[in-house]
Amino acid sequence: MEFGVLGPLEARMHNKSIVPTAGKPRQILSLLAIRAGRVVQVETLMAELWGNSIPRSAATTLQTYVLQVRRKLTAAGVQQTGRSAKDVLETCYGGYRLTPDEFSLDLLEFQQMVRLGGRTLAENDPATASEQLSRALDLWRGPALTDVPIGEVLSTEVIGMQEERAWALEMRLEADLSLGRHAEIIGELRMLVSQQPLHETLSAQLMTALYRAGHPWRALDAFQSLRHALIKELGVEPSPRLQRLHQAILANDTDLQVPSATLHALSA
The missing domain is CATH 1.25.40.10 (Tetratricopeptide repeat domain)
Known part of the structure; x- marks a missing residue:
């Protein structure tokens, strides 16, 4: 599975998009992708979807949204991996967890490259650092999750991404200054x-x-x-x-x- 959050939401399995059409299921998939491998509590998902105005039907509605994401997984051929949609998007005690066998996330790649570029710059190799940091910044396709409704939880995640992007840009500019x-x-x-x-x-x-x-x-x-x-x-x-x-x-x-x-x- 391939996920992209550094721009419009991208989510693919077997080269087929699994991005839901509706906004709230997109929010759920975005948060699960960013925290892939970790349990996202039901309370966290509800806070993201509804903030402080959680409806009485929230639990049932949330289950419906999760079902929509699982249907996307099934339509993309998740069974070819020998697992079901429920196996990949698990119901855990108190929440849900996205556990694909293999996955890539542009955010993780960006963070790894920024850390590498920062170490390289600190080691006084501005030419290599500039290249590494430029490649990291090139992963951005626009504002993070630009086509996803942003609630209070994703808002915090996006702020963190933007801060990391700003730091990477500052370091790349510093490397370029060092290079004349x-x-x-x-x-x-x-x-x-x-x-x-x-x-x-x-x-x-x-x-x-x-x-x-x-x-x-x-x-x-x-x-x-x-x-x-x-x-x-x-x-x-x-x-x-x-x-x-x-x-x-x-x-x-x-x-x-x-x-x-x-x-x-x-x-x-």
């Missing part, structure tokens, strides 16, 4: 900063890229834009880290240039 690709990523950084004007790390990366590209005045403008946004929205000044970067740009600090060791490695 500052001119190539200025446009991307400008777009990201315009979307997140209070994000200090992205602003710092933009300032560094602009300075290295020979535009120190634009780097200083980027700092002032961040400062004005922080004061207006939060009533605070930029962090000491950003203020030190600002002072380094004013002083034309040579430490802001691409490390000579990196340049030597790239030219070797």
Whole structure:
């Protein structure tokens, strides 16, 4: 079975889609796929489907939705594995568990690749890290579960995915800066900063890229834009880290240039 949650929901068995048409069964399948191999409690599923407005018929309705997912499994030929739909989507004490013999989930692949890219970057191999993190980010096909109604449980899961994606992007940009690709990523950084004007790390990366590209005045403008946004929205000044970067740009600090060791490695 193959599952994809980094974009529209994808779920396939034997190359046949098992994604339900209706919204609430999609929610159930999404949550079971994200937590494949683990029991998802009935209370958790009900909270996802109905929040604090759980109807009296919730238990029976939930069973109906589970039955719809099992019918999709049967229609996709689950019996070819020697198991029934009830075996793959088990009823457990207090909940349900999705237990395919073999399955892939793009979220797990993404998380593994991000961890690998982070370790590689920490080991001072930005070229490999940039490639690994780029491959991880390429797994995203759009906003997570964009075609699935999101309740309170999936909302938490999606927030976690988005945070991991943001962290992977920051690391990839940092790797690219280390590789001297500052001119190539200025446009991307400008777009990201315009979307997140209070994000200090992205602003710092933009300032560094602009300075290295020979535009120190634009780097200083980027700092002032961040400062004005922080004061207006939060009533605070930029962090000491950003203020030190600002002072380094004013002083034309040579430490802001691409490390000579990196340049030597790239030219070797």
